[in-house]
Amino acid sequence: MTKKGYFISSEGPEGAGKTTVMNLLGDKLKAEGYEVVMTREPGGISISEKIRDIILDTEHTMMDSRTEALLYAAARRQHLVEKVQPAIDAGKIVICDRFIDSSLAYQGHARGIGIEEILVINQFAIGEMMPDKTILFDIEPRIGLARIDAHSGREKNRLDVESLAFHEKVREGYLSLVERYPKRIQVIDANRSIEEVLEEVYKVVKQELEIIR
Numbered sequence: 001m002t003k004k005g006y007f008i009s010s011e012g013p014e015g016a017g018k019t020t021v022m023n024l025l026g027d028k029l030k031a032e033g034y035e036v037v038m039t040r041e042p043g044g045i046s047i048s049e050k051i052r053d054i055i056l057d058t059e060h061t062m063m064d065s066r067t068e069a070l071l072y073a074a075a076r077r078q079h080l081v082e083k084v085q086p087a088i089d090a091g092k093i094v095i096c097d098r099f100i101d102s103s104l105a106y107q108g109h110a111r112g113i114g115i116e117e118i119l120v121i122n123q124f125a126i127g128e129m130m131p132d133k134t135i136l137f138d139i140e141p142r143i144g145l146a147r148i149d150a151h152s153g154r155e156k157n158r159l160d161v162e163s164l165a166f167h168e169k170v171r172e173g174y175l176s177l178v179e180r181y182p183k184r185i186q187v188i189d190a191n192r193s194i195e196e197v198l199e200e201v202y203k204v205v206k207q208e209l210e211i212i213r
Contacts, residue, residue, distance in 0.1 A: 005088030006212060007129075008205060009099035012137030013170050014160055015144025015151075016190040019097050021137070021198050026095050028202060034209070037087040040097035042075035045082045051075040056157035063158075069107040069118055076100070077125040085129065093209070099131055101177055101185070106159070109173025110166055130184070133208050135201055136174055137190035141167035144190075 010018040019040075026038045042052040054060065055071050076099070087094050100122050108118035141164055148160055178185050186204050190197055 004212060005091050006093045006133075006209065007084065007088055007096070007131045008093065008208075009096045009101065009131040009134045010137065011098060011101045011105070011134055011174060011185075012190060013139055013141055013144050013167055013174070015147040016137035016139040017147070017194060017197060018135070018137040018190070020194060021201055022095055022097060022135070024194075024198050025201055025205060029093065029205075035090075035092040037083070037092050037094045038097075039079070039083055039094065041079060041099055041102065042072055044079045044084075044096070047082075048075040048079045051078075056159070058158050058161060060158060061161075065107060065111040065113055068111070069103060069113060069121060072103050072107065073121045073125040076103075076122065080126055080129060096131070099134070100126060101134060101136075101174065104177055105170050105173030109176065110169035115173070115176070132184075133205070134181070134185045135204065136178065136185050136187045137197070138171070138174070138187050139190040141171055 010022045012018045023038065026036045029036050041048070042055055043049040051071055051074060055063075055068060055075075084094050084096065100119075103118050103122055104115050107113050108115035145160075145164065145167060178187055188197060188200055188204075
């Protein structure tokens with residue numbers, strides 16, 4: 001067990017495999033005796049899941065980009081105060097599928113609102129609460145989208161049907177965040193097999209957890 005809570009977020013373009021890998025990581029850590037809380041954004045708790053339904057509904061293609069950004073921030077705030085912060089305060093490891101960096105990359109960069117503008121909105125929502133470590137699953141957009149098309153069981157949402165150019169901008173946004181937060185964000189090559197990616201992510205996370213023991 002760690003002596004204090006730890007907050008890990010996973011990020012990446014659509015089809016990067018982050019959800020699968022992080023779920024496997026959570027299982028490994030639990031088997032080793034860590035108290036792990038798995039959650040996701042938008043969602044994780046009832047109110048935020050309802051906001052998720054609105055944001056990702058494939059019929060809502062007319063949603064304004066600023067409306068989208070505000071909805072993400074609202075869902076994030078409720079999720080943080082209701083689930084993430086209490087778990088961390090209780091000394092648990094929280095593994096969250098997406099957090100603030102998604103908004104910065106998708107709405108800030110890809111939608112063209114501006115990373116600084118989205119950062120201000122989200123700082124109001126989360127205060128000083130940032131992940132201790134962020135795992136960025138980097139993948140070529142063409143490969144990620146091809147994985148989605150091949151995976152019939154995956155939830156298909158409004159972002160999946162965006163153009164390839166949009167997804168390329170998302171990746172650009174993420175890579176710009178690596179330059180901004182080099183100590184927090186760890187880039188993982190997600191073009192490889194699930195097993196290879198999991199092995200690398202596990203080593204990164206275990207090294208971080210050993211530091212805070």
